[in-house]
Amino acid sequence: MNLLRAPLLASAAGRPPLWLIFTFVICGTLSLHIFVPALPAAARDLGVSSATIQWTLTVYVLGLAVGQLIYGPISDRFGRRPVLMAGLVLYALGSTIAGLAPGALTLIAARVVQALGGCSGLVLGRAVIRDVSAPREAAARLAWLNMFMSMAPAMASIAGGLLAAYVSWRAIFALLAAIGVLTLLAAIATLPETNPAVGRSTGAGLLRVNLRLLGMPAFRVYALAGACATTSFYAFLAAAPFIFTDMLHRDQAEIGFYFMPPMLGYSLGSLLANRLVGRLGLDRLLHIGFSIATLGAALFFLVVATGHLSVVAVMASMLLFTAGGGIASPLALSGAIGVLPGAIGAASGLYGFCQMGFGAFCTFAVGLFGANPAITAASVMLAAALVSQVVFTLWRPMRHDGDAA
Numbered sequence: 001m002n003l004l005r006a007p008l009l010a011s012a013a014g015r016p017p018l019w020l021i022f023t024f025v026i027c028g029t030l031s032l033h034i035f036v037p038a039l040p041a042a043a044r045d046l047g048v049s050s051a052t053i054q055w056t057l058t059v060y061v062l063g064l065a066v067g068q069l070i071y072g073p074i075s076d077r078f079g080r081r082p083v084l085m086a087g088l089v090l091y092a093l094g095s096t097i098a099g100l101a102p103g104a105l106t107l108i109a110a111r112v113v114q115a116l117g118g119c120s121g122l123v124l125g126r127a128v129i130r131d132v133s134a135p136r137e138a139a140a141r142l143a144w145l146n147m148f149m150s151m152a153p154a155m156a157s158i159a160g161g162l163l164a165a166y167v168s169w170r171a172i173f174a175l176l177a178a179i180g181v182l183t184l185l186a187a188i189a190t191l192p193e194t195n196p197a198v199g200r201s202t203g204a205g206l207l208r209v210n211l212r213l214l215g216m217p218a219f220r221v222y223a224l225a226g227a228c229a230t231t232s233f234y235a236f237l238a239a240a241p242f243i244f245t246d247m248l249h250r251d252q253a254e255i256g257f258y259f260m261p262p263m264l265g266y267s268l269g270s271l272l273a274n275r276l277v278g279r280l281g282l283d284r285l286l287h288i289g290f291s292i293a294t295l296g297a298a299l300f301f302l303v304v305a306t307g308h309l310s311v312v313a314v315m316a317s318m319l320l321f322t323a324g325g326g327i328a329s330p331l332a333l334s335g336a337i338g339v340l341p342g343a344i345g346a347a348s349g350l351y352g353f354c355q356m357g358f359g360a361f362c363t364f365a366v367g368l369f370g371a372n373p374a375i376t377a378a379s380v381m382l383a384a385a386l387v388s389q390v391v392f393t394l395w396r397p398m399r400h401d402g403d404a405a
Helices: 018-034 036-046 055-078 080-099 104-132 135-166 169-190 203-214 217-230 233-247 252-280 282-305 311-337 341-368 373-398
Strands: none
Touching: 018 036, 018 055, 018 080, 018 104, 018 135, 018 169, 036 055, 036 104, 036 135, 036 169, 036 233, 036 252, 055 080, 055 104, 055 203, 055 233, 055 341, 080 104, 080 169, 104 135, 104 169, 104 311, 104 341, 135 169, 135 252, 135 311, 203 217, 203 341, 217 282, 217 311, 217 341, 217 373, 233 252, 233 311, 233 341, 233 373, 252 282, 252 311, 282 311, 282 373, 311 341, 311 373, 341 373
16 A cells, blocks of 8 residues: 555545544644743743744744745645655654754754644645535634634643743653654544645646736735734734733743633634624625724734733733634635635645745744834734735725636
8 A cells, every 4th residue: 555645544535534634734833832932941041032032933934934835736736645744754853853952043943844844734734624625614614623723722832831831941842743753643544635636736837826826816815814814913922921921020831821812712713703604704704803803903002002011901902813813814714725726735835825924024023123022013913903904995895706716
């Protein structure tokens, strides 16, 4: 049996269960969130500044962006299964190197490798759903997936904070390496090939497909507005450990728990998206999600600008922002990857590139203007949320059915 094409367990042939896809997708997001509470501890241990250690977050998100751009088209050409397995090998290797890193530069480089591997699951998990589902069903399944994904990072943040406080920040990467190996074994054993068009795409056509997608107004709007309402949250991720420890003087072991309300917001938003998309329609519900996210960002900015920063105020505003993002995320993704049915993998990768590229920019902005991380994060999030509103509001009246054809 060719393990690159068929699973060890014959019963896995056909439609993959959602839990299996979840295990693949979670690797990329887990590694992003679990290390965030440990940023101050890693900076102290390696003897570097907060701006330097924040690069481990920025380059990780950049790695996710670049990797997603590559994995989509490659999986259209060679299949979801073999490409995913190669990515998981890379992920486990990067995690191992990061845990053994003697200095900040090695850690930063290892995070790039880890991200390039971990993003295989982010891209291909979503592509597998679109391979086996009709567009409306795909939106509903992506909403369920997004809900599960939003709770896992919350647990990851708690685990990361506790590991950094009571064991070591290096223990985080030992755990991630083990997860990578176990997930690879699950892929070998149970994942069937779901791409019905394996081998039809050519390397020469990858750029052409991406340019065609970027030429579609519908894809551009879904990608830009979706990124602004979702991955602008990474500005808060980069700033949060230093907001809580340096500005609000909270203990490091507590930091992970403060990510629970924002992650709960994503779960609630995703659940609402799953329940309401059939009744309200994708675009109308998207507009509602963008509006809620904008309200949350405005509240966060107001709290910071008026000097009323507190744990409760930060959590309340982030809960509102992420609830809107939780509604918008699966819907924008489903809309974007459905504009060109013959290139689902490429569309998924390009959408992910836009999302993560914007998220990397947001984390970079926090590090660049980090004298007051709270006001920087609040400003970035509010500006991005307003852009999502303006772009989507202006586009909707001009939309023609041919945009998505």
